[in-house]
Amino acid sequence: MAFIQTDTFTLRGYECDASGRMSLPALMNLMQESANRNAIDYGIGIADLGQKGFGWMLMRFCLRMHQYPRYGDTIQLMTYPTTVEKYFIHRDFRVLAEDGTLLADAGSIWLVFSIEKRSMVPLPDFIRQLSPPTNVDPLPTLPLKPDFQIVPFIPSETRPVEVGWLSIDQNQHVNNVAYVQWLIESINTDTLQTREIAEIDLVYRTESHWHDWLDVQTATETADMLLHRIVQTESGKEVILARSQWREN
Template identity: 70%
Template structure:
């Protein structure tokens, strides 16, 4: 069977930002919750995979904000898989208001890793056999190698973080939303006060764990665009995440 997940949420105070808008972090968590519920219906939830020695990992995510919902507003989060390949499963999200106004949408790409080896594996047959809903409208598939890269110029902002216990999820690595929180916290104060995030495009390169030391760097470009990079702050400098955010006057 094919499943389309639809969840209704009323925005609570602790899910809003300083201006009463639904925060990007809260929205991503709601999307993740809906994706988890959809995966459970398909029999490929976190526990289903763990019993067979696997875990989910997000590889690509692009979120576009068309209109920010606010405190007390009721929204619907709709998600479903759009295609399944040998190594990747693609999933779309739509966030709509009561009157069906499109508030946000997102495309994502997921992979499966071996819990023992902590390395990517082909999708198991029980995942590749799932049925994608018919007659769905899919967002453009995300490139595995997007055109943005971290500039060689000196970063305009830089900070370090130590991975804490409460950033770790059931897969024993940092939850994907925590990285977004860290890179947004590194954005300059003036932009956060006068702009709102219009789009964020994320490339997750490797997992990190409790106690790891990470460095968050960003470079402001033209047209209200920032290029972000999170890497290990040790001598390896291994990339953890690359991202591009686009902003607009709020």
């Protein structure tokens, strides 16, 4: 059986930024909640995997903001799997206004890891056998290795971050949304006050844990594009790579 998750949310004050727009971390948290509700219907929720010694890990995420909802607005969030492969499952998200206007959409790629070995494993059969909806129009498939991975990266700013307790999820590693908040917080003041993110494209490379020290790095690619890296301070190992596109408010 195929399932499409549809949730309705009215934006609360703590989900919005200083300008009254919904913040990207708040939106991503709601997306993650809806995704898990959808996964539960399929029998592959966080708890379902945990009982079998597995966990979900996000590998790719690309979010496009067409129009930001604001405080008090009611939005409809839809999510569903689109493709199931040997190692990856693809999931789309769509965010609609009350009048049906498309506010945002996102594509994502997820993998399963062994909790004991902390390493990726092929998707178990009970996941590979699920049936994605057929009455949807999937977003373009995200490349596993986007081109910004090989763009020369010369950081203009580096900020250290220590992983705190509230950044850790049930899989005992940093929640994927925490990284996005750190990336945004590292942007210069003028950009944050006069511009907004039109698109953010993320590659999650490895996990990090409580009390780890990370370096959040930013580089300018073009007038409208920033590149981001989060690396482990001690080893220099890449944790996340990203590109953000900005536009005037």
